[in-house]
Amino acid sequence: MNITNDGATILKSVVVDNPAARVLIDISRVQDETVGDGTTSVCVLAGEILRQAQQLLAKRMHPMTIIEGFRAATDVALKTLESIAVDHRQDATAFHTDLLNIARTTLSSKILTSVQEHFAKMAVKCVLNLEGDTNLKNVQIIKKPGGTLLDSYVDDGFLLDKRIGLSCPKEISNARVLVANTPMDSDKIKILGSRVRVDSHTKLAEIEEAEKARIIAKCDKIAAHDINVFVNRQLIYDVPMQALSKKGIMVIEHADFDGVDRLSLVLNADIVSTFDTPNSVKVGFCESVKEVLIGEDRLIKFSGLLKKTCSTIVLRGASMHILDEAERSLHDALCVLSQTAARESRVVLGAGNAETAMANAVEKAAMKTQGKVSIAMEAFAKALRSIPVIIANNGGYDGEELASKLRALHNAGKTDFGLDMKAGTVMNVRHAGITESYMCKQHVVLYAAEAAEQILRVDSIISCAPPQKN
Secondary structure, eight states: OOOOOOHHHHHHHOOOOOHHHHHHHHHHHHHHHHTSSOHHHHHHHHHHHHHHHHHHHHTTOOHHHHHHHHHHHHHHHHHHHHHHOBOOTTSHHHHHHHHHHHHHHHHTTSGGGGGHHHHHHHHHHHHHHHTTOOOGGGEEEEEEEBSOGGGOEEESSEEESSOBOTTSOSEEEEEEEEEEOOOBSOOOOOSTTOOOOOSSHHHHHHHHHHHHHHHHHHHHHHHTTOOSEEEESSOBOHHHHHHHHHTTOEEEOOOOHHHHHHHHHHHTOOEESOOSOGGGSOOEEEEEEEEEEETTEEEEEEEEESOTTOEEEEEEESSHHHHHHHHHHHHHHHHHHHHHHHTOOOEEETTTHHHHHHHHHHHHHHHTOOSTHHHHHHHHHHHHHHHHHHHHHHTTSOHHHHHHHHHHHHHTTOTTEEEETTTTEEEEHHHHTOEEEHHHHHHHHHHHHHHHHHHHTOOOOOOOOOOOOO
16 A cells, blocks of 8 residues: 555556556656656646647647647747756855755655755755765665654665674674675575485484585685675575674675665675685775664664765654655655756746746747647647646645736746745745756656647557457
């Protein structure tokens, strides 16, 4: 069971047969993979564009004429969006403020809205630690029930949700870490029906001693890598555990696949399965490895990593449902922020400001266009203008009234105004710091227009009969 208001998560869970609905789900998925946010907006805008197209089709306008008008309107809208975007990358203070504002805007519609300031700062800190990298595997999220959402924090180290072996050292300084995925138990006879016959207890003991000697020899090879911490994906049984602990090696067993993969990434270490060539294996280094207590659980913390681009976010909350939704919300913010910090640093004003500016520009362009194409362009502008209406309606206000006020202000030259959902009026959103990622808004318009065009080009649907059961 999922409890969520995340558009991408909802659409992934919906089973549909309608081809048009599948197209909308696809663009939501692509929006989520490309930018991370705007998944609901892209579907809403595509639906409004199709609603306007349906009215034009009812007036017997040809689909190709509608598509031509929509294409022209999309070009005007995207050029307008680019013209109103601002870039503060060269000003570190202003750019940091932009990132915080984007994070606040992204989190404002999610479960974290009541603690958006706290989580916005956490998200920005993690993204700035990435230093231009967009690989969010460098940001680990640990969820531990208990406490409140405000107890969540960012840790500069790496946390592994496992326990240290019982007979091993509990803290290691100047750690040299070997990460492995190898069996550490006796060989199993894998041929079905195989049997081993012995005629005495002595020979059985000899077999066990040979297996023990083989395991100890493997432990000697591991120790030859000059390490003091050994992390293995698979189980480590008593004999190898004792053999390694006697050599002063901290042993961590049965680490999950994702944990081992992330650990090798943050330590810049190889994941090995054989130990015959220690000189060719890349071993990880960090200042210390020790157990820490989070809530009622013990985790292993790797501190002082050489790779400074890694962060760990520890989420606290009342239940796993809240933590799962908080993780989804935070992931959206991290995606948008990482794209803004690494690729496209421009931002635009939110709260319906950008949509109103684009709609006004499209309407002005339609007035200068001859023929039925201008009617299609006006319909596209109406679709853009419906976004502020929907925002206001969702806030419990009269959407049409607020959208008309916003339109009048923009026509009067007050282009910094947008919707104020706290007071139910309009305000200067630039002064309020309500900004969104330019890249996110650009992809919303582009994907919605492309999806609408694809659906408009369909003139018939051929459904295949389901396969017959014998």
